[in-house]
Amino acid sequence: MKSFPIVILGGGVVAGYAAKEFVAQSGKSGELAIVTAENALPYERPPLSKGFLAGKEEASDLLISDAAFYRKHGIAVFRNFLVRKVDFRRRRLQSSSGKVIGFDQLLIATGSTVRxxxxxxxxxxxxxxxxxxxxxxxxxxxxxxxxxxxxxxxxxxxxxxxxxxxxxxxxxxxxxxxxxxxxxxxxxxxxxxxxxxxxxxxxxxxxxxxxxxxxxxxxxxxxxxxxxxxxxxxxxxxxxGVTPSMELFHRTPLDTDGGIKVNKFLETSVPGVWAAGDIANYPDPIFHRRMRVEHWDNAVEQGRVAMRNLMGKLQPFIHVPYFFSDVFDLSYEFWGDATGYDQVVYRGNMYEKQFSVWWLKKQTLCAALVMNRPEEERAVVPRWILQHSRLNPKALQNTRNLKSLDTTFGRPG
Ligand SMILES: Cc1cc2nc3c(=O)[nH]c(=O)nc-3n(C[C@H](O)[C@H](O)[C@H](O)COP(=O)(O)OP(=O)(O)OC[C@H]3O[C@@H](n4cnc5c(N)ncnc54)[C@H](O)[C@@H]3O)c2cc1C
CATH class of the missing domain: 3.50.50.60 (FAD/NAD(P)-binding domain)
Structure with missing residues (x-):
């Protein structure tokens, strides 16, 4: 049986960026393995419905890191390895064909399955x-x-x-x-x-x-x-739509709730077992509730943070949810979580295909969508959401220079 100090279960976006982080944190050759059901090295998924689907990109363009990277840093990638069972007590993964890989620490990143x-x-x-x-x-x-x-x-x-x-x-x-x-x-x-x-x-x-x-x-x-x-x-x-790939984790010691429950450091209820990406149900300190985010940026950031933490850093995951999308020649970005909003403010001009949408809850910014707007609008959104900025809706709509806007509007004292 092969055994590794760190194993990532799932070879998608989390795995690709967690492996980069492992190298950035001076992880040693032979200490990390990635186990994936796919016949591919970890690759970017967003182009599958954009440039790759359109025939503008090829498979090699999508790789997060090429084969030479994994070779150079001694990271083993087990492809076509469909894990059928995780034995948390004996700390082993077992494949559909009976192969076994042992781990000291496990990062679960099995992503989502299409409905x-x-x-x-x-x-x-x-x-x-x-x-x-x-x-x-x-x-x-x-x-x-x-x-x-x-x-x-x-x-x-x-x-x-x-x-x-x-x-x-x-x-x-x-x-x-x-x-x-x-x-x-x-x-x-x-x-x-x-x-x-x-x-x-x-x-x-x-x-x-x-x-x-x-x-x-x-x-x-x-x-x-x-x-x-x-x-x-x-x-x-x-x-x-998609559902989190949870079939391996029913009736295991892991706490689950629609996904795998992790603490603020992305560690599960089993010590030394971590989860990140689409599968992770994490406590969000910005919106003060548990979240599971099915987007690229979340997979990248959680992959990095989980790897740093399991290598001993222990930093909490604090991140404004974000995604981007491209349709035809239009690209837009979205930050935050609009759940429970009570007011929406629009800036810009939809006829000119340049606008932004700001979702407020009790005058506090909770989400925004930005398309073809000046860079300063992109820049303020995540900061203001993180800071729970309170905005005067009229001023937000009409102010040219957003930097001059009062972000403590109506806050007592
Ligand atoms: C077509 C498409 C377009 C997208 N576009 C965007 C976009 O524009 N913007 C955006 O923000 N997000 C986008 N996303 C979402 C984003 O790609 C995902 O949120 C991200 O891939 C999640 O990363 P992950 O590592 O958690 O899971 P994944 O990247 O899905 O990786 C999971 C991996 O686990 C493997 N696995 C699962 N079960 C097992 C098992 N039992 N044994 C072994 N391996 C297993 C899978 O084979 C896969 O390799 C898109 C997704 C898709 C599919």
């Missing part, structure tokens, strides 16, 4: 999901062959995939149960903005629609909707 469509016909060919490189490669092949596509879901995966398909001349229909795109996150004006952009580029929306079946005749697929509508298509991509 699958559960309707008749969903097991037929022609339905695609997007989580791994091979999924993106398969959809890329469809883009070359297919003329029509249906994208199910209007979250960021659905929106990004639809924009790449339409940019490649695929006639794309988006089907989703809500009455506006990405309703969970966007305010109605922001959804309307994006819907205009999509419609102007040839995408058809079928809103407030639920898929009830997929049927297939010859080479044509029909997406059957609850309303009775049917959409003929060459292929279907479902972007209907």
């Amino acid at each position: 699958r469509l559960k309707v008749p016909g969903a097991n037929r060919s022609g339905l695609f999901y997007l989580r791994q490189m091979k999924d993106s490669q398969a959809i890329r092949e469809q883009i070359k062959r297919g003329k029509r596509a249906v994208v199910i879901g209007s979250g960021f995966i659905g929106m990004e995939v639809a924009s790449v398909l339409a940019s490649h001349g695929v006639r794309t229909t988006m089907v989703f149960p809500d009455d506006q795109v990405w309703k969970r996150l966007f305010t109605p004006p922001v959804s309307t903005f994006f819907e205009h952009q999509f419609v102007n580029r040839g995408i058809t929306f079928m809103k407030s629609e639920k898929v009830v079946a997929l049927t297939r005749k010859n080479h044509e697929c029909q997406v059957v909707l609850a309303s009775g509508n049917q959409v003929p298509t060459d292929f279907v991509v479902a972007g209907i």
Whole structure:
């Protein structure tokens, strides 16, 4: 049995950045191993629905570090190693083929698994999901062959995939149960903005629609909707959300709650076992509640902090949640958590595709979305969220120079 002082379970974004941190912290050759079910070194996932899907990037462009990096620093990467069991008592991982790897300390980073469509016909060919490189490669092949596509879901995966398909001349229909795109996150004006952009580029929306079946005749697929509508298509991509990859951790000593519960240092209830990325349910000191964030930046930062901590640094994870997305030629960024907001302020001009949206809760900034705005707007957002800045909504809307804004508005004393 091979055994390592540190093992990372899962070879995704957390693993890639935690390995870099291991090297930055002068970790020794032979002391770290990464175990992954995929047949790839840790790679960046965001391009799978952007540049890689569009054929602008290749597999090697996505690697977080190349093979020479792992060789040079003596980091073992076990690929195609699907872990079937974690024995926390004997501190071992066991693969589906019976291989065993031992660990002193374990960093769990198994990420997320796509939600699958559960309707008749969903097991037929022609339905695609997007989580791994091979999924993106398969959809890329469809883009070359297919003329029509249906994208199910209007979250960021659905929106990004639809924009790449339409940019490649695929006639794309988006089907989703809500009455506006990405309703969970966007305010109605922001959804309307994006819907205009999509419609102007040839995408058809079928809103407030639920898929009830997929049927297939010859080479044509029909997406059957609850309303009775049917959409003929060459292929279907479902972007209907993800769930944390928890199957290994039920009935184990780990505390779980929708994800693996960790303390402020990202250590689980089992000493020497840590968790980071999509899987980690952590106590957030900014919003004063437990969170689980399914975004790249969170995986990068938690990967770094968890590695530093398990190497003996012990620093708490304090970070404003952040993500970015690209659709067509539009890029935007989002910080914070809008849960419980009671007011929204807009700056800029949507017609000119440069605007920002500020979510306030009791006049305290809790989240913001920024697209094509001056750098100072990007810069103040995370700082103000971290500092629980209180803002006068009128002043926020009208002030040109944000730096001059009072960030203690209405604060007593
Ligand atoms: C298509 C796509 C586009 C995205 N775009 C954006 C974006 O624009 N902006 C943004 O902020 N975020 C984006 N994300 C989200 C971001 O990529 C994730 O939050 C991030 O990858 C999470 O990192 P992780 O290491 O926790 O999990 P992952 O990167 O998913 O890695 C998990 C790894 O664990 C492995 N694994 C799981 N179970 C086992 C097991 N039993 N045995 C062995 N290995 C196992 C998996 O094979 C995988 O290699 C995107 C995600 C996808 C899929």
